[in-house]
Amino acid sequence: MSDGRSAPAVAEAAALQTRGPDAVPVELSINGVTHEVRIEPRVSLLDALRERLDLTGTKKGCDQGTCGACTVWVDGRRVLACLTLAMVCEGHEVTTIEGLASGEELHPMQRAFLDHDAFQCGYCTAGQIMSAVALLEEGHASSDAEIAEWMSGNICRCAAYPNIRAAVREVRDGQRGGASAAG
Numbered sequence: 001m002s003d004g005r006s007a008p009a010v011a012e013a014a015a016l017q018t019r020g021p022d023a024v025p026v027e028l029s030i031n032g033v034t035h036e037v038r039i040e041p042r043v044s045l046l047d048a049l050r051e052r053l054d055l056t057g058t059k060k061g062c063d064q065g066t067c068g069a070c071t072v073w074v075d076g077r078r079v080l081a082c083l084t085l086a087m088v089c090e091g092h093e094v095t096t097i098e099g100l101a102s103g104e105e106l107h108p109m110q111r112a113f114l115d116h117d118a119f120q121c122g123y124c125t126a127g128q129i130m131s132a133v134a135l136l137e138e139g140h141a142s143s144d145a146e147i148a149e150w151m152s153g154n155i156c157r158c159a160a161y162p163n164i165r166a167a168v169r170e171v172r173d174g175q176r177g178g179a180s181a182a183g
């Protein structure tokens with residue numbers, strides 16, 4: 001008895017089901033470099049980055065979507081790598097903290113975090129910076145309250161929040177001021 005799906009739809013569903021549960025080749029584009037890894041479909045993007053690709057700048061805090069330490073970008077949008085399957089990132093561009101600097105030159109947000117002592121232990125910092133840069137792109141940094149709200153998914157156990165906000169403000173205001181901002 002037919003379930004109402006067309007033959008192509010049934011074939012497509014069958015093809016999807018044939019990947020896994022054992023390890024399968026997955027092609028990931030990370031920081032502009034294409035990598036092929038063999039992973040089980042259940043592997044998170046966070047574990048693929050850290051355990052398979054030695055990209056350990058992205059940190060594992062809670063591994064359940066509550067701390068923000070694992071924040072990366074997929075196609076320029078911030079996501080939690082612990083809640084994202086690596087496999088679904090095929091065909092998309094992943095950016096991690098390792099991809100933010102231009103060679104030896106730090107991203108302005110990385111420089112601002114250093115200048116404002118926006119960390120203590122540093123465990124949350126990669127996620128904070130990835131989130132902070134995206135925050136500015138999203139236009140969600142008009143006030144301290146808005147910065148706090150839109151960064152609320154990034155927890156800092158060292159409570160460096162005032163310094164983090166100062167770093168975000170500096171980069172925001174530098175962007176507004178353009179080339180006249182102090183270097």
Ligand code: FES
Binds near residue numbers: 064065081082
């Ligand atoms: Fe992903 Fe905590 S490790 S949100």
Ligand code: FES
Binds near residue numbers: 118156157158
């Ligand atoms: Fe320690 Fe944020 S600097 S958790």
